[in-house]
Amino acid sequence: MKTQTAHPALCAVNSLAPLNPVSRPLRVLLLGGLLLGAGQVGAETVLVTLEKDNAVAVLDPLAGKLLKTVPVGQRPRGIAISPDNKIVYVATSDDNTIKMLDAETLKELARLPSGDDPETFALSPAGDKLYVSNEDDSQVTVIDIAKKQAIKQIKVGVEPEGITASPDGRWLVSASETTNMVHWIDTKTYAISDNTLVDARPRAATFTADSQQLWVSSEMAGTLQILDTASKQIIKTVQFEATGVTADKMQPVGIVIDKERRYGYVALGPANRVAVVNAQTFAVEKMFLVGARVWNLAFSPDQKRLYTANGISNDVSIIDLDSQTVSKSVGVGTYPWGLAVKP
Amino acid sequence: MNLTHYWRAMWGIIGRELWRFVTQRERFISALVRPLVWLFVFAAGFRAALGLAISPPYETYILYEVYITPGLCGMIQLFNGMQSSLSMVYDREMGSMRILLVSPLPRWFLLLSKLLAGVGVSVLQVYVFLGIAWCYDIHAPWQGYLWVLPALLLSGLMLGALGLLLSSFIKQLENFAGVMNFVIFPMFFLSTALYPLWKLKESSVLLHNLAHYNPFSQAVELIRFALYAQLNSEALLYTASAFVLFMAAAIIGYNPSKGMMSRKGGA
Numbered sequence: 245m246k247t248q249t250a251h252p253a254l255c256a257v258n259s260l261a262p263l264n265p266v267s268r269p270l271r272v273l274l275l276g277g278l279l280l281g282a283g284q285v286g287a288e289t290v291l292v293t294l295e296k297d298n299a300v301a302v303l304d305p306l307a308g309k310l311l312k313t314v315p316v317g318q319r320p321r322g323i324a325i326s327p328d329n330k331i332v333y334v335a336t337s338d339d340n341t342i343k344m345l346d347a348e349t350l351k352e353l354a355r356l357p358s359g360d361d362p363e364t365f366a367l368s369p370a371g372d373k374l375y376v377s378n379e380d381d382s383q384v385t386v387i388d389i390a391k392k393q394a395i396k397q398i399k400v401g402v403e404p405e406g407i408t409a410s411p412d413g414r415w416l417v418s419a420s421e422t423t424n425m426v427h428w429i430d431t432k433t434y435a436i437s438d439n440t441l442v443d444a445r446p447r448a449a450t451f452t453a454d455s456q457q458l459w460v461s462s463e464m465a466g467t468l469q470i471l472d473t474a475s476k477q478i479i480k481t482v483q484f485e486a487t488g489v490t491a492d493k494m495q496p497v498g499i500v501i502d503k504e505r506r507y508g509y510v511a512l513g514p515a516n517r518v519a520v521v522n523a524q525t526f527a528v529e530k531m532f533l534v535g536a537r538v539w540n541l542a543f544s545p546d547q548k549r550l551y552t553a554n555g556i557s558n559d560v561s562i563i564d565l566d567s568q569t570v571s572k573s574v575g576v577g578t579y580p581w582g583l584a585v586k587p
Numbered sequence: 588m589n590l591t592h593y594w595r596a597m598w599g600i601i602g603r604e605l606w607r608f609v610t611q612r613e614r615f616i617s618a619l620v621r622p623l624v625w626l627f628v629f630a631a632g633f634r635a636a637l638g639l640a641i642s643p644p645y646e647t648y649i650l651y652e653v654y655i656t657p658g659l660c661g662m663i664q665l666f667n668g669m670q671s672s673l674s675m676v677y678d679r680e681m682g683s684m685r686i687l688l689v690s691p692l693p694r695w696f697l698l699l700s701k702l703l704a705g706v707g708v709s710v711l712q713v714y715v716f717l718g719i720a721w722c723y724d725i726h727a728p729w730q731g732y733l734w735v736l737p738a739l740l741l742s743g744l745m746l747g748a749l750g751l752l753l754s755s756f757i758k759q760l761e762n763f764a765g766v767m768n769f770v771i772f773p774m775f776f777l778s779t780a781l782y783p784l785w786k787l788k789e790s791s792v793l794l795h796n797l798a799h800y801n802p803f804s805q806a807v808e809l810i811r812f813a814l815y816a817q818l819n820s821e822a823l824l825y826t827a828s829a830f831v832l833f834m835a836a837a838i839i840g841y842n843p844s845k846g847m848m849s850r851k852g853g854a
Contacts, residue, residue: 488631533648533649533650534647535648561647570647570648572646572647573641573646573647
């Protein structure tokens, strides 16, 4: 089961594939962009976990090039980068650990005791704690990163998957796929203070930057639900439709929401689309066609681009949010899963 | 004979064609309806079926209607080329061609003028079609709309020259149905207008080869790449060569002493 990894601002992706012929004008434009906006644009890279290649792909999203692929361990899935951008965390599921990698070299620094088969995890806003979903054990493990120790196990519903921490540090939310519930965990006590029943098979959960709303995608129901943090109640259920796509393929997974809460973007799995949801009216305003089985999403640091990990087509699509177009899809390796963007 | 005569004759021919185009509103509308039906109806049916592979000039996944848009531009020009050949046969039957051909200007020049007139009309039709496609959310980079002009001129000339060549063979208007069956349909369906070459290769290598060497495919690819501000040099060379070949054959075909005209007993 795949889910959204850590907080959207911390997540990113990366991918590249055999170079698709890049148009000369585009290259000129990209080069021009690099020269003009040197400081800001220069070094951004997207890191993409490749579930089947047991590696992380490093992508230069502006040049649309795969820079390198680095082996990291068995079946890497969830990925996040520390707030200071120095450490990359990768859940290597079949190694039963979460690895800490040097963000520059991707060399292993340490291993964290994640419990069995870690897939998704979230970083605390301060970057000192890691929250891991243990799907088989129906629990959430809290890891103190400095001590590299598990300091708490919290029992949640069956098959916890999506996990996220509120940017204000107040809440940790875990979504249980089988129980169809989101659990509101108080980060002061690590006790569940509330539960909200959501649509069938919740997969990913993400807070808005102001922590006032929680967006939850339900894969089987094909819906996105918006919850009010204060009341823990659902305030809106969003359905997705696209011409030529049957309803059963609308399986919402990864979610990211921009800092200003203008738009949220929802990956729709086998529909091969990313939906643009107006974060004020909750209307679905547009669909971007991306690669096959799009799972997770990540913004560029300036939130001008959106990167998507396309699990079946083995590539990353780059969406230019200013022009509202998918500018390129770049092959990265087999089964891209999660993304983290390093500025 | 000085340049003024050439200029006057060319504008006479082009002006007549444009005037015909402007006054025959049904012809303009029907030329647009055909590709629009393909775009709105046919492409809608296939929307989910294609679009899972990236092939140049595209850099990401596209919807089927985006794929067939350049092919439909080619379709407009293909039909326009054939329409021109139809009008040549009509002119021959009505006697207006006799007036044209007795002009002291060289025959190749008159034929080229006739051809340019047809191409001008088809380019106008294509731009209107692209405008409608834009409103339907089919967007190309703005540079593409400039680069596509020379591509359209060349592909239009090539398809028009083919039409001219055919018209030199056709004696009566009634025979035009044969052109539809034996030229337009095979050319259109055995091309990259509707499906990419790799897709054809999956079903038959023979079909793939036929489509690859079909001059209409090359014209469509030239338009497709130009619309994304890229140059497909193979398509450019192929289309230009096909134009020269068809044009030369058409000029010979219209030569009373050598070509088909003599066998038919003149215009």
